[in-house]
Amino acid sequence: MAQNAESIGFFDMYKGKPIPDGKKSLGIYFIFRAKDRTLTDEEVNQNFAKIVDKLCKKFDAEIRK
Numbered sequence: 163m164a165q166n167a168e169s170i171g172f173f174d175m176y177k178g179k180p181i182p183d184g185k186k187s188l189g190i191y192f193i194f195r196a197k198d199r200t201l202t203d204e205e206v207n208q209n210f211a212k213i214v215d216k217l218c219k220k221f222d223a224e225i226r227k
Contacts, residue, residue, distance in 0.1 A: 165209055166201055169193040187226065190217075 174189030
């Protein structure tokens, strides 16, 4: 898990139009926390980007926009 990532989980899954056949849309949540201070936006964004990059590479995933 990424630095300061306390919890990662799924809250939704969808298959069907407009999602291509063989693919599914997943709703994922991330909770970042430091015990001793408030995390900066930059720290959270960097950790989020690392996690997303690893998920995309491992599961051939992509972020829908």
